[in-house]
Amino acid sequence: MPRQNGHDVILRPLGNGQARDIIATVTAQKAVPALFEDLKADDWQDRIAAMHRLRSGADGLLELAQPMHRRFQFALFEVVCDRPGHPRLDPERIESAGIVIRRQRGAARLGWLRTGKRIEGWKPLLDSERDPDPVRAEKAHPANAALRGLIAARRGGSETPEETVHTLFTAPPDVCAAVGKTILFAPVPVASSELSDEPPPPIDFLALPPAETTELVDHLSGYFKHRSRAKRLPHAGDALSPEWNVLSSEANADLHAFGLFLHQCASELDLFGSAPSARSLRRLLSRIELPLEVDAAARPTKSIDATAFLRDAAAILLTGEPNAKNLHMPLSWPAIDSEKAEQLTRAALACLSDQHARVSPPVAKFSNDAHQYVVRGFIRVSGHEDCPEKLVWSIESEPFRIAPWWDGDGPPVSISLPDLGKLKKSKPSVSFAMPPEIANLLNGNAKDLSEGKGSTNGPGIAWLCSFSIPYITICAFIVLNIFLSLFDIIFRWMLYIKVCIPIPAPPPSADEGGGG
Incomplete structure (x- = not known):
């Protein structure tokens, strides 16, 4: 076959700049028209340069504003042919274009992925230059259809995750003509209502560093811990009453401490829930017998296990239910040896792990102010009739983080109060x-x-x-x-x-x- 002319192209920061020149911030309210106006000016390079790195943190990292701050960021690229002089590419040859926002974690890159209707959230990308649209990739040129079929069979027919893509637009012809370049632009998304459908990363409270474990154990109630002698309980022998108001600071110190213990069991540890860790802690507490009556030699003649007592006591003293069973406060909480205390505290820490997994909210796309991100653009360029379209990636932008909502430097919002x-x-x-x-x-x-x-x-x-x-x-x-x-x-x-x-x-x- 006769040799065909090459059609390699380059997607690069506007003005043949560096990674730090990809993102430009526009402060005008009508951001897109203002951007085009600056690009059509004779001194467009100086104007665009003035839009770079408008804000950075104390560590020098670029910070992008949210829409509520009335600052708008754009990713700016130009497309050229990979030939001497780098002539501009005909926009008609661009089949599609987009940008992706990726989270930076060391040398790894995480993409916001979805499979079908399920949002998987931030997941590591094994290939940072793979096609972010697997559906489009599967419809590529039929020459490698057999190879794609073998890969799909190897995966067992499972769907390929799709990375979230934001449209990269071609600037109007008059803007491109004024600059003499094929310009592509896209608003950089810095806010999203999307939540991951996968649970947040778990925390194993039993595998924390020693210093953090010590702090958490110190936070646990003394009723879980080693005690060489039995501790007399407040209101010992009295019928429990909702009027005791055990969580009030006005209650006596011993009663208040017992109320905090009940609250910790019921709320923080979910002692009466269905989690395996809660069942394990209940079994340990069931082995602790609390004396209700004693004989003349101070030997228990009637007792109740701690789990049963705590369940009924929480209903009465915390939620205000009537004492229908005429439950009485045990006389004392027995001594706890070091081995049993270790078992109780470890079981309580395991409950915290399950509670964290249960109450932690879904992870939002931009939930952490400390996370760092990069922008990367791509285009699909049409080739000759017998050639598939070509995917071309740009370099990454410089890393950035998103300024929190309360830390904006845009114009203040005015609320008028009536006379x-x-x-x-x-x-x-x-x-x-x-x-x-x-x-x-x-x-x-x-x-x-x-x-x-x-x-x-x-x-x-x-x-x-x-x-x-x-x-x-x-x-x-x-x-x-x-x-x-x-x-x-x-x-x-x-x-x-x-x-x-x-x-x-x-x-x-x-x-x-x-x-x-």
């Missing part, structure tokens, strides 16, 4: 549907409510209450300033979190008699 004289014009604009229990609590005696004595007993009538948002905003603003002043005594933060400057009062509007 007090105009508040009567404000109509209720938000409604709260209150069930009878909450309505009865709020309609009760205010003094009792402030002292925690409010009651939910009363008429079984639900209420729909409407309020004016400006009134709510002013109340919240006044309360905020009161608490800021109080906490400023401790934190000395007022200089950093509140800036007030005087401004001229706005003139009255024409309909109030101030205009003519």
Whole structure:
């Protein structure tokens, strides 16, 4: 066959720049038109250069703003033919183009992958230059269809994960003509509502470094730990009552400590749950007998195992259920030897592992402010009639992290509060549907409510209450300033979190008699 002309191309940062020149930040509200306007200017190179690295952290790492900060980042590329002089590539030969955001973990790269409808989250990429769209790759030129079939058979017919791709657009013809280049651009996504369908990475609380293990064991209640002598329990021999209010700081120290132990068992460790670790801890506690009655020689004549007692005690003392079984507080918690204490604390740590797996929320795409990312662009270029399209990758951008929502340096948001004289014009604009229990609590005696004595007993009538948002905003603003002043005594933060400057009062509007 006659020799065909080569069609190799290069996708590179705009202006034949380096990795740090890929990302440009636009501060204009209409970001895309502003970007095009700068590119069509005679000094476009200087203007684009001024958009690089607008913000970096103390460690010098590039930081990108979120949309709420009113800063917009774009990845900018140019496509040239791999020939002397690097002439621009005809845009008609670009079949498709995109960018991928990859998380950096040392030398490894993680892609945000999905298989079918399932989002797998950040997963290591074995081949950083593989086609991010497996469906398109499978529809490639039929010449290697047999090879692809063998690979699919080797995988057992399982679907190939697909990496999230964001469209890389070709700049309008007039922009490309003004610069004399085939320019591609894409907004860099720095916010996402996507969550991984896979559970977050587990934490094995039994395999933590010794210092962290020590801190966690210290946090556990003393009832789990070694004790050479029996400990007398608070209210020993008395019938349990919800009125004891064991979690209140006003309770005596021993009763409060016992309440924290109950809360730790029921909440932190999920002692009464179905996890294997919880069953293991319950078995250990079941071997601890708590004396309810003793004879003249102080020998137990009646007892209850710790698991059964803690289950019923938690229902009464923590959730306020009535003491229907007439359960009494045992007389003491027995001595715990070192071996049993080690078993209890290790079982409790195992419960923490299961609890973490149960309560940890799904991992969001950009959930960690400390994670570092890179942008990489790619294009698919059409070849000759008998050749498949060619996938061409750019170099990676410099690493960056995403500035947290509270650390933006964009223009502030202004919220206008109404003048007090105009508040009567404000109509209720938000409604709260209150069930009878909450309505009865709020309609009760205010003094009792402030002292925690409010009651939910009363008429079984639900209420729909409407309020004016400006009134709510002013109340919240006044309360905020009161608490800021109080906490400023401790934190000395007022200089950093509140800036007030005087401004001229706005003139009255024409309909109030101030205009003519």
